[in-house]
Amino acid sequence: MLSSVSKTLIGGIRGFGVMAAARGLVFRQLFEPVSCTYTYLLADPDSKEAVLIDPVLETANRDAKLVKDLGLKMVYAANTHCHADHITGTGVLKKLLPGCRSVISKDSGALADIHIQEGDVIKFGKYSLEARSTPGHTDGCLTYVLSDQSMAFTGDALLIRGCGRTDFQQGCPSTLYNSVHSKIFTLPDNCYLYPAHDYTGQTVTTVDEEKRLNPRLTKSEAEFVKIMNNLNLPRPKQIDIAVPANLVCGVQEK
Template identity: 65%
Template structure:
């Protein structure tokens, strides 16, 4: 329920609102468990890998999903989910990560009703393998799985049209994008994924990446179309940029990728 503030802005319990060309839009930081609320959102963080984990739920049905959990925080996430009275139906990954071990396998042992989910093209083990166009439902909400390969073959962007938000994994970061120099990476494919699948969403849609290394929590389609220093360039220039990043070899890749192929379990 919107409430007008004295300085002329708007707010929702636990969320920040702003005016756009299409009206009032909610920028979710987190939401509170208010009576009668229909959508819950919480953004969690791992300081080692700078990974964001997202908890989404429907307080009416108590069903929830968790996007991109980290192994070392599985107990933290499970405790929060139990405290809030949610039933975690799905633990989802946007792709097979190379910089941390997924917490999906561990969460399945802590929350026995949970099923692990990942894109079929990832080649990783999971209870459910998604392909482009599949829908993940929890309570009265749903996430559309949109294939956005380029960082890896199995990258998915999870879109919640009802809330005007999307979870882009490593495909699109805030003022950046995932690297394309390993693990089936393709600069051309990533560029097309972003422009055809993410930049075609409404400008006001909020975008939540899998990582941020500068303390930013979210962005919008409009911002990235206007300000992303790589993806605003023509394709040939983007490819040149990506070929000359000269990034170091990922520290965790030799442990993370084999572990993530088996839901993060053999790492333990």
């Protein structure tokens, strides 16, 4: 029997997969349960070129198999930032899928084949993703926006009815507040937003929803800073392992 959370996840993934397909885009939302991380597969059905956003080490084999099963050619494995709660799968995927190149913000300080920044574009077939710099959770946070602005992948900058923490890895609540308001909330209201994590079984939100309903980011900047400075959250369990590994593309160098 599926739990209510699992049913919500599956229903949401199927529903939004259908909408993406209607636009001609191959789209899959994949989940890693330990870190509650979403990985996103996007591909052009004609050229077969594909991109994976925020892959996780433990599910790299699953993701590589899906790419092969769908007859796709993965050209990029892109991270939204240098994660602290899991190790990225980009290093392993490069070995499993020859021709794949790793991508991350140049402000992250992490190794990658391609370093990008504000305004840079990742192309796959007739589609592209624009990088918007959205620091505040970390200095190197990026939001990837599909070329028609129908979808955006916000990493930890904006979560569904929440946001990433700002108490480690160069975090700054004022910076995050301004990043979200200037780079994400300026997208069309009907733009679907896909976060890097969700802990409640939700799969997607929209710009309009978050502008109206986000309990933190609907506040003034001063109120937001006060909220973020008083969360008192426990230290991420994998941070001492994940950050060093992610600085070398997820592959620990000896």
